Amino acid sequence: MKNLLSLLASLSLAAMSQSTVAAPGIDGGPFVLVIHGGAGVVSKEEMTPEKEKAQLAALTESLQAGHAILKTNGTSLDAVIAAIKVLEDSPLFNAGRGAVLNGDGVVELDAAIMDGATRKAGAVAAVKHVRNPIEAARLVMDKSRHVMLVGEGAEAFAKGQGIDMMPQSYFITEHRKKQLERIQNEQKQTPKPQSIWQKERTTDLVGTVGAVALDGQGNLAAGTSTGGIANKKPGRVGDSPIIGAGTYANNATCAVSATGHGEYFIRAVVAHDISALIEYKGMSLNEAADLVVKKELVEFGGEGGVIGVDSKGNVAMPFNSQGMYRGYVREDGKPFVAIY
Amino acid sequence: MKNLLSLLASLSLAAMSQSTVAAPGIDGGPFVLVIHGGAGVVSKEEMTPEKEKAQLAALTESLQAGHAILKTNGTSLDAVIAAIKVLEDSPLFNAGRGAVLNGDGVVELDAAIMDGATRKAGAVAAVKHVRNPIEAARLVMDKSRHVMLVGEGAEAFAKGQGIDMMPQSYFITEHRKKQLERIQNEQKQTPKPQSIWQKERTTDLVGTVGAVALDGQGNLAAGTSTGGIANKKPGRVGDSPIIGAGTYANNATCAVSATGHGEYFIRAVVAHDISALIEYKGMSLNEAADLVVKKELVEFGGEGGVIGVDSKGNVAMPFNSQGMYRGYVREDGKPFVAIY
Numbered sequence: 003m004k005n006l007l008s009l010l011a012s013l014s015l016a017a018m019s020q021s022t023v024a025a026p027g028i029d030g031g032p033f034v035l036v037i038h039g040g041a042g043v044v045s046k047e048e049m050t051p052e053k054e055k056a057q058l059a060a061l062t063e064s065l066q067a068g069h070a071i072l073k074t075n076g077t078s079l080d081a082v083i084a085a086i087k088v089l090e091d092s093p094l095f096n097a098g099r100g101a102v103l104n105g106d107g108v109v110e111l112d113a114a115i116m117d118g119a120t121r122k123a124g125a126v127a128a129v130k131h132v133r134n135p136i137e138a139a140r141l142v143m144d145k146s147r148h149v150m151l152v153g154e155g156a157e158a159f160a161k162g163q164g165i166d167m168m169p170q171s172y173f174i175t176e177h178r179k180k181q182l183e184r185i186q187n188e189q190k191q192t193p194k195p196q197s198i199w200q201k202e203r204t205t206d207l208v209g210t211v212g213a214v215a216l217d218g219q220g221n222l223a224a225g226t227s228t229g230g231i232a233n234k235k236p237g238r239v240g241d242s243p244i245i246g247a248g249t250y251a252n253n254a255t256c257a258v259s260a261t262g263h264g265e266y267f268i269r270a271v272v273a274h275d276i277s278a279l280i281e282y283k284g285m286s287l288n289e290a291a292d293l294v295v296k297k298e299l300v301e302f303g304g305e306g307g308v309i310g311v312d313s314k315g316n317v318a319m320p321f322n323s324q325g326m327y328r329g330y331v332r333e334d335g336k337p338f339v340a341i342y
Numbered sequence: 343m344k345n346l347l348s349l350l351a352s353l354s355l356a357a358m359s360q361s362t363v364a365a366p367g368i369d370g371g372p373f374v375l376v377i378h379g380g381a382g383v384v385s386k387e388e389m390t391p392e393k394e395k396a397q398l399a400a401l402t403e404s405l406q407a408g409h410a411i412l413k414t415n416g417t418s419l420d421a422v423i424a425a426i427k428v429l430e431d432s433p434l435f436n437a438g439r440g441a442v443l444n445g446d447g448v449v450e451l452d453a454a455i456m457d458g459a460t461r462k463a464g465a466v467a468a469v470k471h472v473r474n475p476i477e478a479a480r481l482v483m484d485k486s487r488h489v490m491l492v493g494e495g496a497e498a499f500a501k502g503q504g505i506d507m508m509p510q511s512y513f514i515t516e517h518r519k520k521q522l523e524r525i526q527n528e529q530k531q532t533p534k535p536q537s538i539w540q541k542e543r544t545t546d547l548v549g550t551v552g553a554v555a556l557d558g559q560g561n562l563a564a565g566t567s568t569g570g571i572a573n574k575k576p577g578r579v580g581d582s583p584i585i586g587a588g589t590y591a592n593n594a595t596c597a598v599s600a601t602g603h604g605e606y607f608i609r610a611v612v613a614h615d616i617s618a619l620i621e622y623k624g625m626s627l628n629e630a631a632d633l634v635v636k637k638e639l640v641e642f643g644g645e646g647g648v649i650g651v652d653s654k655g656n657v658a659m660p661f662n663s664q665g666m667y668r669g670y671v672r673e674d675g676k677p678f679v680a681i682y
Binding site: 104110116121122123127128146147148149150151152153154155156158159234235236237238239240244245246247250264265268269270271274275278279282283302 | 444450456461462463467468486487488489490491492493494495496498499574575576577578579580584585586587590604605608609610611614615618619622623642
């Protein structure tokens with residue numbers, strides 16, 4: 003609570019000092035960072051005012067971390083990674099520490115990053131010990147000749163690159179243990195066939211994190227990090243680390259990070275579909291993102307949302323769920339955060 | 343050679359008996375199956391006339407397996423899987439038995455299937471013991487609530503579903519051992535930094551297999567299966583099992599299976615891009631596939647090709663490499679196969 007108050011105080015100061023004019027990036031271009039902390043809303047039993055405040059504070063901290071980079075002429079890639087790392091390190095989101103547990107009670111993490119200028123990309127999936135999967139994804143992009151590494155191969159690569167590795171105990175929280183227990187008890191009481199595309203409980207989808215950014219040089223980037231779906235089968239990979247589905251960036255169109263029921267988002271190739279509507283149909287980012295999230299995904303049965311930014315700095319944050327943890331910050335450093 | 347001769351004889355008979363009129367599917371609609379056995383062409387040192395004949399015979403056998411299903415009112419999904427299984431079981435292609443080895447000398451297999459009618463999909467990646475990864479992908483689609491499973495989780499699921507599991511020795515051929523030795527010796531003599539997106543030798547890209555089909559009911563399906571790139575890092579996943587990149591099917595547009603330097607195909611979201619050009623720009627399948635493969639991928643640096651079919655039975659098989667093992671068969675049962 004003390005942290006939260008000091009954070010809010012510092013935000014007010016930032017807001018006052020930059021309240022009227024949006025300072026441009028050092029290179030003269032506008033810049034903006036947009037983040038999400040997952041679609042769907044935690045159920046009332048599980049939510050407290052304190053927890054909500056803490057989540058909004060973490061989102062604000064994430065925006066500040068990325069803004070600090072963008073305002074000093076840093077790249078959208080660096081800003082996206084800095085913003086995501088804050089949320090991976092927070093136990094309040096379904097990524098990194100605090101991620102959901104799979105059916106075996108194990109944390110398995112996925113992440114991807116994409117550079118809109120070069121359309122280079124990196125992704126990891128089903129890693130169990132990488133503290134910040136988004137950093138591992140960046141290293142796959144920068145230091146390997148591959149785009150995607152999974153499982154033990156991804157872990158060996160990450161370890162070889164010298165990034166922080168953690169025991170499973172670092173990632174697992176009491177909250178997630180109870181969540182898995184509840185889900186598995188429900189499943190025992192009313193077993194559902196594994197063969198149907200059943201709806202996950204909205205509250206069990208919450209918390210994937212992501213960021214998209216436009217930097218002062220006009221370059222876009224997108225990143226996403228997640229623990230996936232609670233009680234997932236070991237080895238399950240959702241849309242987050244799939245380039246084109248949960249993560250996509252292209253300077254010619256937009257940068258997108260998605261959150262929601264990943265299976266549907268993969269099948270609908272959500273992030274690339276938004277880009278294609280802009281490129282081939284001449285839609286605006288907002289029109290394209292709304293069409294995909296509020297119409298196509300709804301008809302398809304896919305609950306969730308996306309964040310997007312285009313090369314002019316337009317921002318879209320549509321969702322078809324009850325809420326989506328989200329926020330953005332522009333040149334003036336005034337963070338906007340919201341859930342509903 | 344005896345098998346080949348009897349095969350060619352039976353083909354001639356089939357051709358004679360159905361030479362003039364294309365018999366429609368039982369439901370009255372046209373049907374067609376298109377397959378590939380990889381882009382790029384094996385180097386002259388490694389190729390013999392016998393090997394080429396055997397490869398063309400295997401492609402023909404694959405077409406016949408799928409055709410037998412389509413002509414008896416089977417589904418495009420079943421035809422795609424039957425066609426791919428023939429090539430997975432053949433040691434001559436980079437899928438299933440005979441797949442390339444990763445940097446540790448281990449076979450790791452990826453596959454995906456997608457149903458154009460429902461846009462349901464299934465995929466596995468980095469599996470080491472599944473005899474027919476395309477069957478495992480189908481089971482993920484039909485018998486789990488997920489789209490993609492990787493590594494040990496995917497293996498455990500496949501085993502639980504009762505499909506054939508094989509030791510590594512089943513998959514590894516002498517040819518692939520020598521190939522890996524050669525690549526690793528070359529790398530030792532002229533080490534290349536791991537951080538650049540170096541070109542793979544075209545000959546080391548050859549052999550991913552895939553199939554797309556339109557059935558008599560008007561439904562499209564696409565499938566792809568691969569061992570990836572020789573000397574890949576353990577855990578590397580290419581475009582084949584990525585829905586939207588190497589595999590995509592949508593009755594409203596087309597079914598596509600890709601082959602080539604997977605990293606570029608992921609970054610360009612190749613299969614979905616072709617679909618989007620049809621859906622949003624009103625291009626024909628041929629126009630869209632040509633634009634993506636012969637222009638965009640060439641500019642991007644991505645060597646390879648795709649096969650595609652649309653709901654009217656139009657077929658596209660563009661490639662920007664020296665060759666692509668490919669073929670198709672329509673209602674008349676006359677297989678067409680080609681390399682260059």
